[in-house]
Amino acid sequence: MAKKLALKDIAGALKVSEASVSYVLNGKARQYGISIALENKILRFVEKVGYQPNRLAASLRTGKSKTVGMIVEDISDPFFSAIARVVEEHIYKEGYRVIYGSSENSTVIARDLLQTFKNYQVDGYILAPTAGLEEDINLLVNEGSPVVVFDRASPDLQCSKVLVDNFRGSEAAVLHLIDNGFCNIAMVTLTNGQDQMNERVNGYLAALQKHGLPPTLKEIIYNEDVQKTILSLKNLLKSKKEIDAVFFATNYLALSGLQALKESGVIITRDIGVAVFDDINNFALFNPSITAVAQPVTEIGLRVTRILLEELQDNHMIDSQNILLKTKLIIRDSSARLPE
Amino acid sequence: MAKKLALKDIAGALKVSEASVSYVLNGKARQYGISIALENKILRFVEKVGYQPNRLAASLRTGKSKTVGMIVEDISDPFFSAIARVVEEHIYKEGYRVIYGSSENSTVIARDLLQTFKNYQVDGYILAPTAGLEEDINLLVNEGSPVVVFDRASPDLQCSKVLVDNFRGSEAAVLHLIDNGFCNIAMVTLTNGQDQMNERVNGYLAALQKHGLPPTLKEIIYNEDVQKTILSLKNLLKSKKEIDAVFFATNYLALSGLQALKESGVIITRDIGVAVFDDINNFALFNPSITAVAQPVTEIGLRVTRILLEELQDNHMIDSQNILLKTKLIIRDSSARLPE
């Protein structure tokens, strides 16, 4: 078990001061007027013995941990893991690491994660906030911490936001269903009032209203047992025979919904039309393939990262930024209406 | 920007020593004989002012960071993100946090991540190792760091392992295809020699051999462009018309493969049988639904976490553990053979 080298050791071995070594290692040799000769000597030695500075000590000293905390709803959701991947990849290059946590849409958990991140002295935050976290987030912002939220955001939030146009994405999908001749379009969404969900519902309602069609909203509890969800959707189908299309507010609701359709013997295209908010890789491979509102996942990840890095670097307060990205309706077979 | 409280501050305010506060906060009041009265007083005050210790300083002092480093192949792969989720959830309760990184199957990246984790003084490692990382890992182990690998492992690795029986899982799937009457079964796998992939290939070969059937192996480069993969699979289908079933070594290869089948106008069930190693949620919803070898994702996550926690707690060396979990063949429609 090789004893770990410290700055002191290498300074001792080289008969120079710790400061010089530190300067060189931090690229401040010039600034502090270290001779090129000494710099090279130090660099070479450090390289040779494979010395790696202890980040913890550096962090304690500087107050910068080179770490960012990221809260997603659920890292195993393809939408969030895809974004996490992009963020990780790009922020890593700038020397930052990511600590992440899944909130499961619970404000308690999210708050706990935030506290944890704080204890770990993260330099910045990337958050898919839960409802009720506004105060905590604004507190962070007011303390001067860089914060970027994505996916959802209350207007009260005083930080940078990277969002997609949920309203228009949703509206476009529903209008498309209407165009295709569906006129009893139900929407399956979540009970809890996440802002992005509300927008999606609003888009749905707006589209219906334009054509004077009646809404049918079915709300599912977040994290409800999948079997129960399926059952409750089957009941919906049974009790409201007039429904001729369904619009799902999230990818996982759609997965339960498709299962419910299958178990109910309802055939997509023949009996019912389907569209989903949030495209996942495989929807193209379903049969029929599923029409979906695609969110620009890579773009979201990139924007979030870029903004956070800016805020991390410039300590002279930048105005918080508001990015609203467009969604894209990917029309596939599930929203087609068979000629009767 | 409220100045952050330090131990010193609360000790000062209470006119007690820093040590007493530290003892109480670490639940060592009894051990150091702090009076219950003082303990309560301290606890109450800390609660009231909302003091939160600086973990960095504690880590620097104790050498324990209460953090574990986790390397997956790709956090956006459903297999890895599902495991990450389980690990996160369970290790969090024990007070540990996770820093993660995606290796993209690159030893260089993985090595870099390992180094980073070390600099951050993580207390333990959860790794899906890349080929060529054996030495680095053994070094860690020999230094006394708790390490658990999963998904894949070279026999040289001197640490705990949580694996699935890739050989038998693969063999069972192929035997099932053979049972159903397929006799020209191709396997699509990766070029690079990850141990778990080799096992999957071996299982495939063993099954064929039992029945004297000829193998057709198609290797795809890891991280190959999806379109190229699809193209190359389409070519395979065109050039080897005799193929009547395909077994895919991973979920993402299957996704490309299904696309290739679709684009080639080859209809699953009618023209070809399909099975996949690694089940993903949606395979049940594909049409036809896809037969797959399911890995016990939750179980893997739980075992990994449990073993790591054991190693983290008992510093008296436990023998490294070797867990081999069973896979489960989920028979769905894609492997059925239509009566001619």
Added chain:
DNA sequence: CTGAAAGCGCTAACAC
């Protein structure tokens, strides 16, 4: 039972 004090390893102000 409680308090003073010595560091953990690094950075950066300041002295030479």
Added chain:
DNA sequence: GTGTTAGCGCTTTCAG
């Protein structure tokens, strides 16, 4: 140009 040194905030030994 280079070295000395005072902490960052916490834990833990040891003296009282």
